[in-house]
Amino acid sequence: xxxxxxxxxxxxxxxxxxxxxxxxxxxxxxxxxxxxxxxxxxxxxxxxxxxxxxxxxxxxxxxxxxxxxxxxxxxxxxxxxxxxxxxxxxxxxxxxxxxxxxxxxxxxxxxxxxxxxxxxxxxxxxxx
Numbered sequence: 001x002x003x004x005x006x007x008x009x010x011x012x013x014x015x016x017x018x019x020x021x022x023x024x025x026x027x028x029x030x031x032x033x034x035x036x037x038x039x040x041x042x043x044x045x046x047x048x049x050x051x052x053x054x055x056x057x058x059x060x061x062x063x064x065x066x067x068x069x070x071x072x073x074x075x076x077x078x079x080x081x082x083x084x085x086x087x088x089x090x091x092x093x094x095x096x097x098x099x100x101x102x103x104x105x106x107x108x109x110x111x112x113x114x115x116x117x118x119x120x121x122x123x124x125x126x127x128x
Contacts, residue, residue, distance in 0.1 A: 003068040006107060010073050013112065014061045020053055022046055030111040045115075056083045064100070071108065077101040088121050090128060099123040 001009070013028035025046050033045045040048065053059050058081045065076040078100055083092040099120045106114040 001070050001107060001110060003070060006070050006073050007066060007068045009107070009110070009112075010066065010068070010075070010105070011063065014063055017049065017061050020050075022050065025049075028112060030108055030113040033113060033115065035115045036117060055085065055087065056081050058082055072104065072106055074102075074104045077103060088119060088124065090121070090124055092124070092128065095128065097124050097127050 009028060016024050016028055026042055029042055029045055031042045033040055033042060035045060035048065059079070060081065062078040063075050064078050065074075067074045078098070080096065080098045082094050082096045084094055086092065087097075100123065101117055101119045103118075104116040105112050
């Protein structure tokens, strides 16, 4: 994949997440996807994302600082949302919080195969 192709794939993947278009997730995510070292597979990854949207009904992924260097892509994702209960072990309970996630991906066969993600929990703590 070229840089542009990988960047296009990533933007389409994020749009899929924001639409919660779970049947289309397999167009972007490999059947054997691994998240933070845990082999989840596509169904486990989808379940994780569905849980995120249940716990954060107004969740929306906003891409900032995307970098593409095939087969890798990285981005800083921005969030401004109100998790309904405990989030990352913090009692957010519906309060609006803004935070970022630094995420790195490795692609294989034109799909996201590995994901490494770190959420800025300190930013959330400072707002509570």
